Amino acid sequence: MAIERVAVLGSGSWGTAFAKVIADSGPEVVMWARRQEVAAEITETRVNSGYLPGISLPANLAATSDPAKALDGADAVVLAVPSQTLRVNLSAWKELLPPDATLVSLSKGVELGTLKRMSEVIREVAGVDESQVAVVSGPNLAKEIAVGQPTATVIACTDHDRAVDLQHACSNSYFRPYTNTDVVGCELGGACKNVIALACGMAAGMGYGDNTMASIITRGLAETARLGAALGADPLTFAGLAGLGDLVATCASPLSRNRSFGERLGKGDTLAQAQEAAHGQVAEGVKSCSSILELARAHDVDMPITEGVNGVCHDGLSVRDLGAALLGRDRKHERQ
Known part of the structure; x- marks a missing residue:
């Protein structure tokens, strides 16, 4: 029609x-x-x-x-x-x-x-x-x-x-x-990338460079794909525009509200200060990190970056402690 x-x-x-x-x-x-x-x-x-x-x-x-x-x-x-x-x-x-x-x-x-x-x-x-x-x-x-x-x-x-x-x-x-x-995969890619972009912004705000960004993006994609697999999404969706494509744009661009919001946190702003600086623009990942993390836990899916971002946004975790927590995790196979 x-x-x-x-x-x-x-x-x-x-x-x-x-x-x-x-x-x-x-x-x-x-x-x-x-x-x-x-x-x-x-x-x-x-x-x-x-x-x-x-x-x-x-x-x-x-x-x-x-x-x-x-x-x-x-x-x-x-x-x-x-x-x-x-x-x-x-x-x-x-x-x-x-x-x-x-x-x-x-x-x-x-x-x-x-x-x-x-x-x-x-x-x-x-x-x-x-x-x-x-x-x-x-x-x-x-x-x-x-x-x-x-x-x-x-x-x-x-x-x-x-x-x-x-x-x-x-x-x-x-x-x-x-x-x-694949509606499930496309939606999860769109929701989770906002959270990963917050993490990339925090890293940028702390002065870290491209190696760090690439690592967060790649591991962020991995945890998004794990959640997608648990919910029945097509794994190939996460290699496409709604997965990797959206993730790269949102994590890398200064036009991204979530990336910019995270960068303010990485430079030392409080959540309230970052929200005030956003001038009414909504950084979806700030709220969605909590619901995505809860969804992951309900399906026994490990999402450490999402868990860390939620800790910074809602549980008083410092950005610097988030970095230390991620780097100090148990070593494992890349596909885990």
Whole structure:
């Protein structure tokens, strides 16, 4: 089914950038913004100055603060809110969702308390089959995409035809989407990379170089893949765009909120100081590290980097002690 109208619920950096991607690919796009003044600015000036200043948005992209208007007649609904607020937001919108619309998650995390992936939250709250839910994951730094720098991504859905429909709806000269049916692997890659990026940022803040970064990235990928294997993901997914691709971009780029947040911690900021410096931008890994660690423990999966990041963010562990703890672990085979 051709996707001609898309609702994007959320007007942050990634929601706005992805809305631009879709509009540049042809479909009509209506964004929902929580604040009416943001919706008015987008519609009237074609700019979202609070999140993507200086980026001109296409003429076929409008915005509203009324979710009913955004959702009316939508063939696909893109959910672009922080992972820990997805449930409450979707609960308020569920009666407005078009019955057969494809529900697309941009959120990357594991829900606190329930330990559910975002697609599982969507299925539960909206009361839809897994075949109606898709996720987008990959090396997708919002600012680079918004200015038209080439990138690729993965659209994962158990219904391959739906994934292909979405693929056509967001393919253009700078954005190349691939399809996948491994929703579990794509979601875990997207959630865990935020935590590993925090660790890379901490190391950078302490002045460590590329060897350290490469080691954290590689061992971070290993523990992500271990969790994926325990939950039934395809191991090859973690070698692709939603695994290694997203991990490298998020761990290496100063545009990454999680990397930047971790760097502040590595330089000596407290959690509160780092949050204040983020100016309202959400570093998903700060909260998700707790739920990912709990999920790993429930499946008897060893995730030492995630455990260490959780210790720094929530248990009073110093960044320097985290490094010592990781280096002092028992020696073992690389594949363990």
